[in-house]
Amino acid sequence: MRKIFINIGYLLSMVRGFLSDMRAQKKRTVLTILGIVWGTAAVVIMMAVGTSTRRQNMKNFRGLGDGIILVFNGTTTMPYKGFGVDRHIRMEKSDVDLLRREIPEVALISEEYSGWNMNIRYRDKVRSPMIAGVNADYTDMRSVFPQPGGRFFNRLDMEDRRRVVFLGNELKDFLFGSGIDAVGKLCEINGVPFRVIGVLKKKTQNSSYNSRDQDRAYIPSTTFQSITGNRYINNLVVTHNLGMSDSRYVVDRIREVLGKKYMFDAEDENALHIWDTAEFFDEFMLFFKAFNIFLVMMGAVTLAVGGLGVSNIMYVVVRERTREIGIRRSVGARRWAIMLQFIAETFFIVFIGAAIGFAIAWGIVSLAAFFPGPVRESLGVPVIDPLVVAVSILVISAVGFMAGFFPARRASRLDPVECINY
Numbered sequence: 001m002r003k004i005f006i007n008i009g010y011l012l013s014m015v016r017g018f019l020s021d022m023r024a025q026k027k028r029t030v031l032t033i034l035g036i037v038w039g040t041a042a043v044v045i046m047m048a049v050g051t052s053t054r055r056q057n058m059k060n061f062r063g064l065g066d067g068i069i070l071v072f073n074g075t076t077t078m079p080y081k082g083f084g085v086d087r088h089i090r091m092e093k094s095d096v097d098l099l100r101r102e103i104p105e106v107a108l109i110s111e112e113y114s115g116w117n118m119n120i121r122y123r124d125k126v127r128s129p130m131i132a133g134v135n136a137d138y139t140d141m142r143s144v145f146p147q148p149g150g151r152f153f154n155r156l157d158m159e160d161r162r163r164v165v166f167l168g169n170e171l172k173d174f175l176f177g178s179g180i181d182a183v184g185k186l187c188e189i190n191g192v193p194f195r196v197i198g199v200l201k202k203k204t205q206n207s208s209y210n211s212r213d214q215d216r217a218y219i220p221s222t223t224f225q226s227i228t229g230n231r232y233i234n235n236l237v238v239t240h241n242l243g244m245s246d247s248r249y250v251v252d253r254i255r256e257v258l259g260k261k262y263m264f265d266a267e268d269e270n271a272l273h274i275w276d277t278a279e280f281f282d283e284f285m286l287f288f289k290a291f292n293i294f295l296v297m298m299g300a301v302t303l304a305v306g307g308l309g310v311s312n313i314m315y316v317v318v319r320e321r322t323r324e325i326g327i328r329r330s331v332g333a334r335r336w337a338i339m340l341q342f343i344a345e346t347f348f349i350v351f352i353g354a355a356i357g358f359a360i361a362w363g364i365v366s367l368a369a370f371f372p373g374p375v376r377e378s379l380g381v382p383v384i385d386p387l388v389v390a391v392s393i394l395v396i397s398a399v400g401f402m403a404g405f406f407p408a409r410r411a412s413r414l415d416p417v418e419c420i421n422y
Contacts (some may be wrong), residue, residue, distance in 0.1 A: 036353025
C-alpha cells in the first residue's frame with residue numbers, strides 16, 4: 001500500500017512539474033496544441049470524406065448493375081480466314097440463345113435494342129428519350145426494379161409481343177406529373193398505344209451507357225423488333241455465375257463464340273467492344289484506395305508539423321530541467337524512467353490537442369448531413385466510423401511517440417555530474 005501511495009505521489013509531482021513547464025511556455029504551448037488540433041481535425045475529416053466518397057461512388061456505380069458485361073458492335077481491324085479489315089460486326093437477337101448454349105457460365109443475358117428517334121407522348125407532353133427493347137432478364141442484371149404497384153415485363157409479354165412499357169421515374173414525372181400513379185395508363189410511342197405496367201424505383205447511378213435509367217423507357221425486345229423492323233441489336237448485357245475475378249474468362253469465351261459465327265479473330269478486340277464492369281470496378285476501387293492514402297498522408301503531414309512543435313517544446317523542457325534530471329539520476333533514477341516521464345508529458349500535450357481536434361472534426365462532419373443533395377450524391381455523408389477513428393489514433397500515436405522519443409532519449413543520456421553543475 002505504501003508503494004502505491006509513493007507512486008501516486010510521484011505521478012502527481014510529475015504532473016505538477018509538467019504543468020509548471022507549460023505555464024512557463026504558454027505561448028509556445030498554445031501554438032503547438034493548435035498545430036495538433038488542426039492536424040488531428042485534418043486527418044479525421046479527410047479520412048471521413050475519403051471513406052464516404054468511396055462508399056458513395058461504390059453505391060452509385062452499382063446502379064449500373066453488379067458485375068455485368070456489356071457487349072457492343074464493333075469493326076474488325078485484323079484479317080481473318082480471307083476476310084479483310086473494316087468489316088462491321090452487327091449482332092442479332094439469336095446471339096442470346098447461342099451464348100446461353102455455348103457458355104454454361106452465363107447466368108443471365110439480354111439483348112438490347114436502342115432507339116433515339118422515337119417519341120413518347122401522353123396528352124400534350126412529348127419527349128424523345130432513349131427507348132430500349134430488352135428481355136425479362138434485364139431487370140435483375142441492371143437493377144431496374146419497379147415501384148410498388150408496378151412490374152417489369154415477363155415471358156408472356158415477350159412471347160405475345162405485348163405493347164407494354166416500363167418508364168424511368170424522371171420520364172414518368174415529365175409525362176404524367178409527380179405524385180400521379182401512371183400504372184395502367186396509356187401513352188403513345190410513335191403513335192402506337194402502349195400501356196404503362198411499371199415505373200422505375202428511384203436509384204442512385206453515376207455511370208451509364210446511352211443514358212441514365214431514370215430517363216429511359218423500356219419495352220419488350222420482341223415488340224421493339226416488330227414495330228421497328230430492326231434486325232440488329234445494339235448491345236448485349238451479360239452476367240455470369242463465376243467470381244468477379246474470373247469475368248475475364250467469360251469475356252474471352254464471348255469473343256470466341258461470336259468470332260466463329262461472324263468470322264473474326266477472337267484476338268481482335270475492336271471487332272466487339274466489351275465493357276467488363278467487374279474489371280473496371282476493381283480499377284475504380286484501386287483509385288479510391290490511393291485517393292484515401294493520399295488524404296491520410298496530407299493529414300499526417302499537417303499533424304507532423306504540430307508534432308515538430310511538441311518536440312521543440314520538449315527539448316526546451318529538457319534544457320530547463322537539466323539540473324533536476326541530474327539530481328534524479330544521481331539518486332538512482334533509471335534511464336528508462338527519465339524517458340518514460342518525457343514521453344508521457346509529450347503524449348499529454350498531444351492528447352489535449354487530439355481531443356479538441358476530434359471534437360472539431362465531429363462537429364464539421366455532423367454539419368455535412370446538411371449538404372445540398374447533389375453534393376451528397378457525389379461525396380456521400382461523411383461519418384467518423386471505427387476505421388477512421390482507428391487509423392486516426394494510430395497516426396496521432398505515431399506522431400506523439402516520435403515527437404517525445406528524441407527529447408526523452410537526450411534527457412536520459414545526460415551525464416548526472418554535468419547536469420548538477422549546469
